[in-house]
Amino acid sequence: MLVRPFFSIRRTSRVFSALPAIRLAAGLCLAIASLRGVAADDAAALLAQARAAVGGDAWRQVKTQHVQFVRTYLDHDEAGSSDIDFASGRYAQRIPSSAVARLMSRSDGQSFWRQRMGKLEKQEGAARDPELHLGRQSYAWWFARGAKARRLELKAPRRHAGVDYAVVRVELASGIAFDYWINDGTHRIERRQEVIDGKTLTIDYRDFRRVGALTLPFEESVRDATDGADEETLRVSTIVLNRPAAQMDFSLPQPAVMQGFSAQRSAVTVPFEPCEAHICVLLTLNGQGPFKFILDTGARNVISDKLYRRLRLPAQGVAVLSGLGQQTERGVLTTVQQIGMAGLTLDRQAFFTSPTLDNLPIDGTIGYEWLWLTPTLIDYAARRLTFHDPQHFVYRGPAAATPLSFHDKTPQIEAVLDGLPGKFTIDTGSDFSLTMSKPFVERYRLVEKYQAGETIQTAQVIGGTTQVLKTRGKLFELGGVQIADPTLELSTRGGGTMNSPTLAGNISNGILRQLNILFDYQGGKVYIEPNKVTSAE
Structure with missing residues (x-):
């Protein structure tokens, strides 16, 4: 049946302000690993010609690069700088005004970190390797360090905006592939295209100027998928080569720390209010309030447009918010100097604004940024939260530890529905x-299995509304706890987070309020116990 409207605030899926600062890939000096055929030889010759057009052997003398830039979006600008030490592979980028990208990315030459939303994150997988990251992003990296290509391919020539281009496909040993467009007249590489997450990213390089013996682009524009309007433009004001590395700051930023714990106060317990069956807590923002916020494990820091305007917070970027709905909504990035709850505080917290929240009886959500810094017990039966000092936390309860990982920034575990395992x-x-999730529903034919289809449930979420088929399963097993006759919502429409092929589903408050659950994000564990609360369904 149709239930009273409720709400679900989810993570951000795309942050434009967190794009890398310098992607000046105007050419490269590639050591060819294995090339066969005339076309490959022609491609190598074109790249060699492109290298000569922007400095040639002068690149052998380049040891470091310092860049100052301004990136322009549709509604704001961000100023920043970056440094690269080519000998050690160290790298640092600073965008002081950006809520998301402040001290956004650094490398010590071995691993790669990013600081987003106030949290220092070591990159995993291919992204952790500075060689891969900088090799894709930095023009100077190619010339000063060189890179090995597994394969070169001469593609069909292209014409754009009245200019003829030769196109060379470069495939690296890592498997990364991209196209360089070489201007027939200037012999420079003036465009790069790469498919990332199914979307074609096009970068145009313009305003080439002399820097000593080199020629470098002082403007780059990121184009939209249709190769139409610029989504952002980066304009370089200064490029300094061979500044002594000792004068560059490559130190890693200090991670955020929650203040308010002490030897006498190693845990803080606060009551929560069940508002529309959610966990609502009272927060202060910049010393004002209290304001009503949801503690949402499926969200980042989000604030309503109304409260954003009331507190006169700065606009520092643009983001796209997505959730269970099939669409997205546009928000503003901002910074709250301090948030507080029951004597615990976090400084300089980045927030996204959401117009959806203006229509709901809350002021915002907190989630990943807060929960990462404190092991948190949610006691649904007693309606209280307990935040633990991570320096002294030791779990002493009866539950076994269940491994905890993350889907984007939302915690996930292995569980089983009626014999079907998944994340x-x-x-x-x-x-x-x-x-x-829709892929899980289709893979195991759950609509037919549970004879669903008579009851449709609708909810207002970020990304619009979502509709699901409501039915019941027989047994859900998670973290050593069994939930009999769980209510199921079967996603049958595309879009939103429930379209992920790696997810079986999403555990929400209808299940969670039957449990006591302790999250230890940093420890990678969750502890789950049944409580005496029965389902209200």
Whole structure:
């Protein structure tokens, strides 16, 4: 049946302000690993010609690069700088005004970090390797360090805006592939295209100027998928080569720390209010309030447009918010100097604004940024939260530890529905019960299995509304706890987070309020116990 409207605030899927600062890939000096055929030889010759057009052997003398820039978006600018030490592979980028990208990325030459939303994150997978990251992003990296190509391919020539280009496909040993467009007249590489997450990213390089014996682009523009309007433009004001590395700051930023714990106060317990079956807490922002916020494991820091305007917070960027709905919505990036709850505080917290929240009886959400810094017990039966000092936390309860990982920034665990195993996110910001993803529903034919289809449930979420088929399963097993006859919501429409092929589903408050659950984000564990609360379904 149709239930009273409720809400679910989810993570941000795309942050424009967090794009790398310098992608001046105007050419490269590639050591060719294995090339066969005339076309490959022609491609190598074109790249060699492109290298000569912007400095040639002068690149052998380049040891470091310092860049100052301004990136322009549709509604704001961001100023920043970056440094690269080519000998050690160290790298640092600073965008002081950006809420998301402040001290955004650094490398010590071995591993790669990014600081986003106030949290220092070591990159995993291919992204952790500075060689891969900088090799894709930095023009100077190619010339000063060189790179090995597994394969070169001469593609069909292209014409754009009245200019003829030769196109060379470069495939690196890492498997990364991209196209360089070489201007027939200048012999410079003036465009790069790469497919990232299914979307074609086009970067145009313009305003080439002499820097000593080199020629470098002082403007780059990122084009939209249709190769139409510029989504952002980066304009370089200064490029300094061979500044002594000792004068550059490559130190890693200090991670955010929650203040308010002490030897006498190693845990803080606060009551929460069940608002529309969500976990609502009172927060202060910049010393004002209190304001009503949802503690949402499926969200980042989000603030309503109304409160954003009331507090006169700065606009520092643009982001696209996505959630369970099929669409996205545009928000503003901002910084709150301090948030506080029950004597615990976090400084300089980045927030996204959401117009959806203006229509709901809350002021915002907190989630990943807060929960990462403190092991947190949610006691649904007693309606209280306990935040633990991470320096002294030791779990002493009866529950066994369940491994905890993350889908984007939402915690996920392995669980089993009626004998079907899969990965399930845990989302305290949704009033559904157990929402099965569309790929999982289709893979195991759950609509037919549970004879669903008579009851449609609708919810207002970020990304619009979402509709699911409501039915019941027989047994859901998670973290050593068994939930009999769980209510299921079957996703049958594309879009939103429930379209992920790697997710079985999402565990929401209809299931969670039957449990006591302790999250230890940094420890990678969750502890789950049943409580005496029965399902209200």
